[in-house]
Amino acid sequence: MRKIVAVAVLGLLGALCSCLRAQASDPLDIIRQAAANWTGTLPCGGWDCVCAFKKPRGCCCVTTPLFQLEESTFMQIVGLWKDLQDLTNQIEEVTGGRNVTFAASITPITGCFGPFNRNVSISYNNVSLNQGYGYNPSMGTFTAPYAGLYSFSYTVYSNLGADGERLYHKVQLMKDGQVIASSWEDNREDAEDSATQVVLLHLKKGNQVYIELVLGRFVCGDTQGYNSFSGYLVYPLSDI
Numbered sequence: 001m002r003k004i005v006a007v008a009v010l011g012l013l014g015a016l017c018s019c020l021r022a023q024a025s026d027p028l029d030i031i032r033q034a035a036a037n038w039t040g041t042l043p044c045g046g047w048d049c050v051c052a053f054k055k056p057r058g059c060c061c062v063t064t065p066l067f068q069l070e071e072s073t074f075m076q077i078v079g080l081w082k083d084l085q086d087l088t089n090q091i092e093e094v095t096g097g098r099n100v101t102f103a104a105s106i107t108p109i110t111g112c113f114g115p116f117n118r119n120v121s122i123s124y125n126n127v128s129l130n131q132g133y134g135y136n137p138s139m140g141t142f143t144a145p146y147a148g149l150y151s152f153s154y155t156v157y158s159n160l161g162a163d164g165e166r167l168y169h170k171v172q173l174m175k176d177g178q179v180i181a182s183s184w185e186d187n188r189e190d191a192e193d194s195a196t197q198v199v200l201l202h203l204k205k206g207n208q209v210y211i212e213l214v215l216g217r218f219v220c221g222d223t224q225g226y227n228s229f230s231g232y233l234v235y236p237l238s239d240i
């Protein structure tokens with residue numbers, strides 16, 4: 001009985017190395033031959049000895065299950081890797097989409113901006129923040145890079161420097177040519193005034209938002225860049 005087991009074990013060892021080009025003097029070849037000649041039962045059950053000499057994986061009784069396990073583990077890892085990649089892409093899409101924000105003010109002026117004979121968009125060209133590149137400082141225009149809910153705010157400030165002069169400004173927040181909000185002043189009592197507006201807007205990709213100075217009106221004496229315009233994406237929407 002011990003001999004049977006010993007031969008079977010030797011046979012298994014031989015099967016693990018499946019190359020068959022060895023010389024007759026090779027001890028491994030003798031083991032292989034003995035295994036091939038073996039006719040008794042094997043301790044681990046069935047064993048197709050022919051395959052040991054034809055297939056490169058050998059033919060231990062656990063080779064096939066091991067190979068199947070290896071295959072299924074590999075396929076699972078491939079599946080997990082793909083899921084992880086998808087998730088990473090989704091995270092980048094969401095966090096990338098949320099990084100849309102800008103803040104800008106006008107270059108300080110001692111004189112006045114305006115009046116003009118048409119509505120003129122204001123170029124807030126001193127940019128302190130522009131992530132997501134939605135804001136074009138030379139145009140003063142924000143173009144929505146994604147559909148979503150956006151928040152915008154602007155401040156209008158004018159200082160005439162002396163009482164009795166006419167404060168006469170009106171600016172309006174525009175979305176693709178449509179007035180969304182406005183702030184204005186027309187009096188001779190104040191020499192200096194400011195106002196701020198905040199709006200929430202649903203935008204589609206490509207919608208443009210900007211601030212206009214209304215025709216005939218003017219903004220003066222902003223030596224500090226108080227006239228400002230800012231905005232950010234509150235949350236993206238797949239489509240609206």
Ligand SMILES: *[C@@H]1O[C@H](CO)[C@@H](O)[C@H](O)[C@H]1NC(C)=O
Pocket residue numbers: 030031033034037
């Ligand atoms: C295996 O069997 C062949 C004949 O079928 C014989 O020539 C050979 O010596 C045997 N090998 C061993 C190791 O028993």
Ligand SMILES: *[C@@H]1O[C@H](CO)[C@@H](O)[C@H](O)[C@H]1NC(C)=O
Pocket residue numbers: 092095096097099131
């Ligand atoms: C979003 O902005 C933060 C802060 O500036 C930065 O660390 C991050 O890399 C940005 N993410 C993307 C996707 O641009």
Ligand SMILES: *[C@@H]1O[C@H](CO)[C@@H](O)[C@H](O)[C@H]1NC(C)=O
Pocket residue numbers: 105106107108126127128225
């Ligand atoms: C631009 O604005 C910043 C404040 O955000 C200010 O410190 C700076 O002086 C301004 N630059 C110009 C050229 O007005």
Ligand SMILES: *[C@@H]1O[C@H](CO)[C@@H](O)[C@H](O)[C@H]1NC(C)=O
Pocket residue numbers: 119172179214215
């Ligand atoms: C300029 O703005 C004013 C005030 O909103 C508006 O009444 C007028 O139609 C605008 N002009 C043009 C050419 O859009």
